Amino acid sequence: MRTAFVETLTALAERDERLWLLTADLGYSVLEQFAARLPGRYVNVGVAEQNLIGLAAGLARCGKVPFVYSIANFPTLRCLEQIRNDVCYHQGNVKVVAVGGGLAYGAQGYSHHGLEDLGVMRMLPGMTVVAPGDPVETRLATEALVGHAGPCYLRLGKANEPVLHATPPPFALGKAITVRQGFDVTVVSTGGMLQEALTAADRLHAEGLGVRVLSMHTLKPLDEAAVLCAARETGALVTAEEHSVTGGLGSAVADVLAQAGAPMPAFRKYGIPDRLHHHIGSQAYLRRVLAGDLAEAIRLVCPRRRLNCRAA
């Protein structure tokens, strides 16, 4: 995803002089193409995330559109107050980009587990929060963020994520993509969980379950209509995110369902439990030990499965 991002940004920046790229000394072997082609609009500020965001806010006040790049929690939690006060309060046109959101840096330890960023960014007034599901969505999201005036957070995976969209889908911020149609249960997925959601959907299809898969690439503003439509048409929802189950996609969807005044669907949040953990390992390992099996979580909410259980 990071390559898709920087290629897209570089191409856009060659046509749009407002676009800058700032990094806090991370992105080695990734950002060089932008730096080489557009050195006048590239800055490595050093290992200084608070200054990174403040600089970007200053640049934005002068009409620039700075993308600021770092990994995991460094461009969000380390400098949260700069994002809140200097960017959001001024409606600054600053795009904060985190590579390695979730558990992509799982073996690097707790400091590199990005499990609260979506929730924290989602709480900031005026912030648009985007977590694309694959490299195709990453390209489309990067273009969309340039076209959107105002603070944005782009949470990316790392490298070598599979392409899940054979052709580019229609893409708009705040509009979920129906990646798989189905009427028994819906998985609302954000970010790199999309691959796992599709894999689970395939497995359950073999068991006779029609699983709808929504790529909820925009957490804020959330596509409430897609959530309510899925609740009405499938009667069961699972949210899937590589993030704490507190504050992120699951909480956002639960808010929508609880306030809709419509019959509540069967509902389950799949993600990282909100408790301190000490697990270290690969992304796949950590997903398994912390979040469990997504297909099983889907079975647990599926009304047809429950009917079958009762019949048996």
Add this chain to the structure above:
Amino acid sequence: MSQAEHDRNLAQRIRAHVVRMVHRAKASHVGTCFSMADLLAVLYGGVLRVDPARPDWEDRDRLVVSKGHGAAAVYAALAEVGFFPVSWLDTYCADGTRLAGHVTHHGVPGVEFSSGSLGHGLSLACGVALAGKRDGRPYRAFALLSDGECDEGSTWEAALFAPHHGLDNLVAVVDYNKIQSFGTVAAVLDLEPLAAKWRAFGWAVRELDGHDHRQIRDALAGVPFEPGRPGVLIAHTVKGKGVGFMEDKLEWHYRSPDAAQLAQALAELGCGA
């Protein structure tokens, strides 16, 4: 009227507005407003290339007031030079006002950035200066800092950045009144040797009496202080300057003057109630 008289009058009018605003609102931070009043008077009295009729003029100088708790003095200065009506000052901190107790930009012409959490402003000014530099624009960026916020690590992140990028269109002004929230700077977290620290970071340093208008004006007339380097003006000031019973007193970081104190302050400032 000579330049010196003009500067002095503007500074005293800023102080008089401040003491009335803080009294009316039962607010605080009068001491910090007084220590920076002379700096603001010189900045808005002709150093800053700004135009109150065009607050968003593209090539204006930008002043980032990082010590947001000096808001009353900033609003007073902006009103005095015509960015908005002086009558707005009566609404300071009142319900529904635009004029918050910490510097707020929204709906307030002339304010570049909101502040209030310390240690943010120098980075913002660096961003403004960097944009100007790379675009080849003539404007300058100024950041007004408190001494207390030189405790913040983020201030020093920006202090490292500016010389590395040759931002000689940037001037930091440190209102060094030697008192922070809990006591003297020397007692809470000593900054000395302060000039040597900035110099070691690569800044061109000027030190002066922050209440001497001529010294301030002369220093700020010569920006950049050195080609290729950002400048820092370490302004030695007195908290509460201008009103005897407030000078160098920690309590006037917090207290609001009562009616008698207001009258006495205005009399000392030569601006009768």
